[in-house]
Amino acid sequence: MRTDRAKAPGQQPPLTQxxxxxxxxxxxxRDGLDALSMRRVAAELGxxxxxxxxxxxxxxxxxxxxxDALVADAVPPPRVGDWREQxxxxxxxxxxxxxxxRDAARVVAGRFNLGPSLLVILEDQLDRxxxxxFPAADAALTSYLLGNYVAGFVxxxxxxxxxxxxxxxxxxxxxxxxxxxxxxxxxxxxxxxxVALAADLSEPDMEARFAFGLERILDGLATxxxxxxxxx
Amino acid sequence: MRTDRAKAPGQQPPLTQxxxxxxxxxxxxRDGLDALSMRRVAAELGxxxxxxxxxxxxxxxxxxxxxDALVADAVPPPRVGDWREQxxxxxxxxxxxxxxxRDAARVVAGRFNLGPSLLVILEDQLDRxxxxxFPAADAALTSYLLGNYVAGFVxxxxxxxxxxxxxxxxxxxxxxxxxxxxxxxxxxxxxxxxVALAADLSEPDMEARFAFGLERILDGLATxxxxxxxxx
DNA sequence: GATTGCCCCTAACGGTGTTAGATGACAAGT
DNA sequence: ACTTGTCATCTAACACCGTTAGGGGCAATC
Numbered sequence: 001m002r003t004d005r006a007k008a009p010g011q012q013p014p015l016t017q018x019x020x021x022x023x024x025x026x027x028x029x030r031d032g033l034d035a036l037s038m039r040r041v042a043a044e045l046g047x048x049x050x051x052x053x054x055x056x057x058x059x060x061x062x063x064x065x066x067x068d069a070l071v072a073d074a075v076p077p078p079r080v081g082d083w084r085e086q087x088x089x090x091x092x093x094x095x096x097x098x099x100x101x102r103d104a105a106r107v108v109a110g111r112f113n114l115g116p117s118l119l120v121i122l123e124d125q126l127d128r129x130x131x132x133x134f135p136a137a138d139a140a141l142t143s144y145l146l147g148n149y150v151a152g153f154v155x156x157x158x159x160x161x162x163x164x165x166x167x168x169x170x171x172x173x174x175x176x177x178x179x180x181x182x183x184x185x186x187x188x189x190x191x192x193x194x195v196a197l198a199a200d201l202s203e204p205d206m207e208a209r210f211a212f213g214l215e216r217i218l219d220g221l222a223t224x225x226x227x228x229x230x231x232x
Numbered sequence: 233m234r235t236d237r238a239k240a241p242g243q244q245p246p247l248t249q250x251x252x253x254x255x256x257x258x259x260x261x262r263d264g265l266d267a268l269s270m271r272r273v274a275a276e277l278g279x280x281x282x283x284x285x286x287x288x289x290x291x292x293x294x295x296x297x298x299x300d301a302l303v304a305d306a307v308p309p310p311r312v313g314d315w316r317e318q319x320x321x322x323x324x325x326x327x328x329x330x331x332x333x334r335d336a337a338r339v340v341a342g343r344f345n346l347g348p349s350l351l352v353i354l355e356d357q358l359d360r361x362x363x364x365x366f367p368a369a370d371a372a373l374t375s376y377l378l379g380n381y382v383a384g385f386v387x388x389x390x391x392x393x394x395x396x397x398x399x400x401x402x403x404x405x406x407x408x409x410x411x412x413x414x415x416x417x418x419x420x421x422x423x424x425x426x427v428a429l430a431a432d433l434s435e436p437d438m439e440a441r442f443a444f445g446l447e448r449i450l451d452g453l454a455t456x457x458x459x460x461x462x463x464x
Numbered sequence: 465g466a467t468t469g470c471c472c473c474t475a476a477c478g479g480t481g482t483t484a485g486a487t488g489a490c491a492a493g494t
Numbered sequence: 495a496c497t498t499g500t501c502a503t504c505t506a507a508c509a510c511c512g513t514t515a516g517g518g519g520c521a522a523t524c
Contacts, residue, residue: 110387123427126425140432145445155342195356200372213377220448
């Protein structure tokens with residue numbers, strides 16, 4: 001019997017680890033994280049599931065590689081403007097990048113990454129922070145803080161979407177509206193602020209929410225650089 | 233045949249939704265999130281798995297309830313000091329609380345919560361923020377920001393722990409040491425900052441990392457309250 | 465006493481990650 | 495040319511998983 005490796009639209013290229021990651025990326029984008037199984041990735045390559053374990057220790061490692069691949073094609077922002085503008089651009093780009101790939105934040109967030117692609121980004125960020133005058137320790141902490149903020153935010157941002165579509169009805173605005181109504185109908189004597197701020201709390205403009213937090217962080221970083229501007 | 237409900241150390245109490253959540257909490261604490269299956273929760277109650285579906289739509293809903301239960305016994309900090317001190321205490325308590333329960337952040341982070349326990353906390357937070365002088369919209373955004381920051385941070389903080397113990401060897405310091413050595417042996421010409429800051433980047437003092445980010449956010453919030461350092 | 469509705473049961477479906485061991489392809493050594 | 499051996503994939507299987515279908519006991523209600 002011949003090898004039916006070619007029966008699926010598979011690869012002759014002899015199934016490297018990168019090929020696994022590529023197939024996983026494809027499955028993630030097409031079917032979502034919950035449907036990302038070893039069997040499906042294998043099928044994508046025209047191969048049986050156990051074959052994957054020759055190239056990868058287990059699914060967890062594949063997800064680690066996937067996490068790094070997800071940030072691989074993120075391009076750093078141009079080096080124009082002051083450090084603040086550059087960091088702002090960095091974070092907005094990072095968020096846009098994660099939002100662009102389905103379930104990306106769920107893969108990336110809470111994973112101890114340190115893959116090669118992330119290292120490149122980290123190095124570049126540290127360079128700009130040091131150049132801006134941040135001490136070594138602060139630069140390291142800042143990088144961690146920003147990465148954490150963006151990943152955590154996008155995780156929250158795209159989670160209700162997938163949760164809602166799992167239940168049935170779809171659009172994010174429906175979920176947001178339901179949340180606002182839920183808040184508004186609370187007993188006003190016990191939850192006066194929640195009722196009063198229902199509209200603000202269920203503000204669907206995620207861009208604004210993201211920007212608010214980011215600007216707070218940037219403001220806070222600025223105080224590190226200006227030890228005595230007069231007030232404090 | 234008699235009912236063998238009592239063969240496991242089970243409950244006569246007729247299996248309410250709260251009982252499910254209680255059992256789930258117990259399984260989570262004892263076996264971790266990855267081992268939290270419907271069958272195991274059922275076994276904890278001396279019951280078969282399909283019985284759970286009478287009280288709960290699916291596992292996702294059980295996790296939602298679990299997420300709220302995980303923040304249920306968080307006590308707000310005393311109302312002493314200025315808003316800054318109170319918010320700081322709030323976040324540190326929240327972090328400690330999540331760290332105290334196994335895999336708590338993995339359950340809570342990235343879940344659209346709004347359970348009753350969280351609503352109480354949110355209401356209290358909003359009250360303090362309004363009292364401190366924050367406009368309505370800013371108070372809402374701030375609450376979201378802080379909750380997001382703490383959950384995201386703890387998610388990162390306790391994730392490598394469980395990841396490492398899944399692989400085999402245990403302690404977090406081992407993982408951190410491996411990360412530092414990995415950074416130090418990078419080619420110094422391509423990654424000068426990563427090599428130089430290896431120690432800072434793999435700083436294992438998570439408390440300090442957390443405090444750094446939190447203080448930045450608090451500094452940033454302070455600039456919202458003092459638009460012009462002259463008047464008010 | 466019959467009926468209804470609650471609540472748990474057994475059985476089963478299709479899926480999962482992962483391992484054991486057989487099998488083939490193909491290069492190196494004799 | 496034949497053996498050897500390593501790589502890379504296969505088949506078969508294990509122990510689970512979430513979830514559904516449908517049966518049956520048991521209390522309250524009519």
